[in-house]
Amino acid sequence: MKATDSIPPLRVTPSSWRPPPGALPTVTGTLADLRELVNGGGVVALTGAGMSTESGIPDYRGPDGARRVTPMTIDQFRDEYGARHYWSRAYVGWDRFRAARPNVGHVALAELERRGLVDAVITQNVDGLHQEAGSGTVLELHGTLTTVVCLDCSAVFRREHLQAALGRLNPGFAQVAHAARGSIRPDGDVELPGELVTDFRVAACEDCGGDQLKPDVVFFGESAHRDVVARCFERIESARSLLVLGSSLAVMSGLRFVRRAARMGLPVAIVTNGPTRGDELATLRLTGPLGEVLPALATAADRTT
Incomplete structure (x- = not known):
């Protein structure tokens, strides 16, 4: 029996959670409190979409917790039109998505890891910006x-390889779509008119010729990889504290790590711009932009290396 066999499937499902109107955290804190927690070392950071909004990649939810974008499910993607729908929009949005760069929050978090204060980053994001900023131990929960x-x-x-193949199959598509394309979405795609999507050709697998190429992410309705989930739990169980950054914790895939940490008696600090589903589990709660809070924390925190 493998160690991962004991890990139950961590299925990612859309959440209808929304904070009550006017909801406020029952626990608050200051930068000095956060500094004291981080200076203890052994911090595991859990990051969500709010970590990358200052890099130009939007969140699924607004500051009030209401969902602004309805994500695609795996069943929708497996439909022939669904795959065409996704890849046409992703093809047009890819260059802008890849142009996003780590913001000062990413850089500050990587610096805290370099100093030996943060042990690992568990991220719900799929943009690779933590690694680009210099974080060394990053567990990509959603791929x-x-x-x-x-x-x-x-x-x-590699996604760049597929991008080139899609370009060869759809000459001129990007130019035609350019005038119609909307703003970039959390998944790196953009909204396009239906008539453009209908004519888009999807690339086949170069190894087997199949037509089931999928971004290496966890769609809603899929389960996160067991080995990744197991490593995330291992990090939580060896941590001294959990620091939640930019996640509403609306989806259970992230919330369950907060619940595990709380059951273990670990301090749980949450820093976001709005309410979260895990606020009642927090021992320390700050509200503010991560691009301000994290650089200030990195400046104030001890240097251990």
Whole structure:
């Protein structure tokens, strides 16, 4: 029996959670409190979409916790039109998505790891910005948009490679779509008119010829990889504290780590711009932009290396 066999499937499902109107955290704190917690070392950070909004990648939810974007499910993607719908929009949005750069919050968190205060980053994001900023131990709970996987033969390709293939199959599509494209979405795609989507050609797998190429991310309705989940739990169980950054914790895939930490008696600090589903579990709660809080924390925190 493998160690991961004891890990139950961590299925990612859409959440209808929304904070009550006017909801306020029952626990608050200051930068000095956060500094004291981080200076204890052994911190595991759990990051969500709010970590990357200052890099130009939007969140699924607004500051009030209300969902602004309805994400695609795996069942929708497996439909022939669904795959075409996704890849046409992702093809147009890819250059802008990849142009996003780590913000000062990413850099500050990487600096805290370099000093030996943060042990690991568990991220719900799929943009790769933590690694680009210099974070060394990053567990991508929901996968990454930088690679593509074939559902038929399990071959893995770089996303840039698929982008070139889509360009060859759809000459001139990007130019036609340029005038119609909307703002970038959390998944790196953009909204396009239906008539453009209908004519888009999806690339086949170069290894097996199958037509089931999928971004290497966890869609709603799928389960996170057991080995990744197991490593996340291992990090929580060896941590001294959990620091939640930019996540509403609306989805259970992130909230369950907060619940595990709370059951273990670990301090749980949450820093976001709005309410979260885990606020009642927090021992320390700060509200503010991560691009301000994290650099200030990195400046104030001890240097241990």
